[in-house]
Amino acid sequence: MISRESPASVPKLPKDNLGCVAGKLSKDFEAVGNDISFYRKCMAEPDLSRIAMPASERGFLVGVSLGNGHQRRILRGARSFVRRFEIDSIYIRDFSEDYQADMYGNFDFVLVELSRSFFTRLEDEHHAPGISGLICANGQKDPVLGHLSRALTASLEATDPLSRLFVEQMGLGLGTHIARRYGNFASADVRVSRGLSSAIEARAKELLLDSNRGEISIADIARECNLSRGYFIRAFAKSTGRTPHQWLLEQRTEQARQLLEETDMTLSEIAAICGFADQSHLGRVFVKLVGTTPGAWRNRAV
Numbered sequence: 001m002i003s004r005e006s007p008a009s010v011p012k013l014p015k016d017n018l019g020c021v022a023g024k025l026s027k028d029f030e031a032v033g034n035d036i037s038f039y040r041k042c043m044a045e046p047d048l049s050r051i052a053m054p055a056s057e058r059g060f061l062v063g064v065s066l067g068n069g070h071q072r073r074i075l076r077g078a079r080s081f082v083r084r085f086e087i088d089s090i091y092i093r094d095f096s097e098d099y100q101a102d103m104y105g106n107f108d109f110v111l112v113e114l115s116r117s118f119f120t121r122l123e124d125e126h127h128a129p130g131i132s133g134l135i136c137a138n139g140q141k142d143p144v145l146g147h148l149s150r151a152l153t154a155s156l157e158a159t160d161p162l163s164r165l166f167v168e169q170m171g172l173g174l175g176t177h178i179a180r181r182y183g184n185f186a187s188a189d190v191r192v193s194r195g196l197s198s199a200i201e202a203r204a205k206e207l208l209l210d211s212n213r214g215e216i217s218i219a220d221i222a223r224e225c226n227l228s229r230g231y232f233i234r235a236f237a238k239s240t241g242r243t244p245h246q247w248l249l250e251q252r253t254e255q256a257r258q259l260l261e262e263t264d265m266t267l268s269e270i271a272a273i274c275g276f277a278d279q280s281h282l283g284r285v286f287v288k289l290v291g292t293t294p295g296a297w298r299n300r301a302v
Contacts (some may be wrong), residue, residue, distance in 0.1 A: 004121050011217045012067070015051075016028070016235055017040060018039065018041070018053075018061070018111065019049075019051035019052065019053045019099070020041055020043075020049075020051070021047075024043055024045075024047055024049070024105070025042060025043055026043060026044040026045075027041065027042035027108075028040070028041060028042075029156040029157050029172070030156070031155070031156055031164065033167075033168065033171065034117075034219075035114070035115045035117040035118035035121060036112065036114055036115065036118050036171045036172075036174075037112075037113040038110065038111065038113075038152060038156055038167060038171065039109075039110070039111040039113070039114055039156075040109070040111075040156045040157070041107070041108075041109050041111060042107065042108045042109075043065050043105040043106060044106065044109050045105060045106065046104060046105050046106045047101075047104075047105035048102065048104055048105070048108075049101065049103055049105070050100070050101070050102050050103070051100065051101045051103060052099070052100045053098070053099045053100075054098055055095065055096050055097055055098050056095045056096070056228075057095070057116065058095065058113065058115065059113065059114050059116045059118065059119075060092060060093065060094055060095065060112050060114045060133075060134050061092070061093040061095065061111055061112070061114075062090060062091075062092050062093075062111065062112040062114065062134070062145070062178055062182075063089065063090060063091045063092075063093070063109045063110075063111050063112075064089075064090050064109060064111070064112070064142070064145045064146055064149040065085040065086065065087060065089040065090070065107070065108065065109055065146075066087065066108040066109065066110060066146070066149065066150065066153070067085075067087060067106075067107065068084075068085070068087055068107040069086075069088045069106055070085040070103075070104065070106060070107035070108075071083065071084040071085065071104050072099045072101045072102060072103040072104065073101060073102045074100075075100040075102070076100075081138065082101055083138055083139070083255055084139070084149055085107070086141070086166040087146065088141045088142060088145070088146035089139065089140065090136060090140050090141070090142050091136070091140075091142050091143055092134045092135060092136050092182060094133065094134070110149035110150075110152060110153065110156070112171075112174055112175070112178070114134075114175055114178065116247075117272070118175055119131045119179060119183075119232070122175065122176065122179060122185065123185075125228035125229065125230070126185075126228065128185060129158060129183050131179055131184055132177075132183070132184055132185045133183065133184075133185040134178065134182045135182060136182050140157055142181070144155065144177060145174065145177065145178070148170060148173065148174050148177075149174075150172075151170065152167065152170050155167050155170075165217075165218065165244065165248065166245040166247045168217055168218045168219075169218060169233060169243055169244065169245055170229045172218070172229050172230060172233070173195070175247040176230065185291075193237035194235075195235050195236070195239030195240075196225070196232075196235045196236060196238075196239045196240065200225045200227075201236070201240075203224065203225065203297045204221050204224075204225055204232070204236060204244070205247075207220070207221045207224060208221065208244055208247065208248050208251075209251060218232065218233065218244065221244070226231070229273050249285055249289065250289060252274045252275050252276065252285070253274075253285055253286055253289045253290065255273075255274045256270050256271070256274045256276075256282060256286065256294065257286075257290065257297065259273065259274070260294055260297055260298040260301065261298070261301040263295075267279045267282060267283075267294055267295070270282065270294070282294060
């Protein structure tokens with residue numbers, strides 16, 4: 001059981017913007033966007049600590065547990081209740097309310113922060129009524145969120161532009177799922193019966209190929225095509241058989257393959273020209289898509 005009183009022996013240590021003691025986290029990654037942000041927070045050792053954060057206008061926080069055994073006592077005035085977490089357990093925190101909880105460590109969470117503007121944009125794109133709030137039951141499990149969160153974990157630890165594109169795609173899917181299941185977002189799920197027109201497809205590909213030179217995003221490309229973000233992703237996949245992120249990875253890898261065969265550039269130079277974060281990133285993607293390392297491919301070509 002968790003004590004209702006925070007131990008006096010626990011020193012006051014610097015905390016992050018979610019109330020966690022940053023120095024005690026074994027993993028602490030984040031990907032911050034304009035209206036949606038993701039965090040990976042892990043604490044390997046059991047440790048009792050208290051979170052106390054005042055109300056703010058940041059929106060909502062959805063936590064998805066990737067492990068078993070964590071528990072916390074939520075304090076609300078004179079009342080309190082305990083939440084125990086297993087794999088795929090979730091919780092929702094409304095930043096507009098004061099939050100206080102005693103946490104017993106050994107946790108592994110992916111956290112999704114959804115700003116008010118995220119829901120406003122979602123409502124505008126789908127011509128849906130306003131989302132009044134998010135709520136879930138104590139002990140709620142969500143395997144869909146769990147699956148998507150596990151797919152996100154590797155990209156949260158990366159810093160390359162291609163991973164940011166993947167995080168943005170996943171973020172839209174995660175946020176829409178959360179709004180539908182835990183809010184009152186009830187727009188029709190528009191089915192995509194056909195892909196993009198040839199002109200719009202060409203323009204979208206041009207923007208994607210140029211994305212490593214700037215901060216182009218799915219939202220920017222969708223706006224350029226006069227489409228909602230969700231519709232653009234589905235229509236692009238209908239046209240190409242790939243999501244925008246998958247398609248761009250394949251194009252960058254093909255460019256790298258040609259440079260390996262036709263030039264004597266170093267792997268680091270090729271990685272930089274093709275938009276990969278570094279030589280190691282090029283190697284990982286090349287092995288995944290081609291089935292061999294860049295060096296082995298070059299030797300075979302020679």
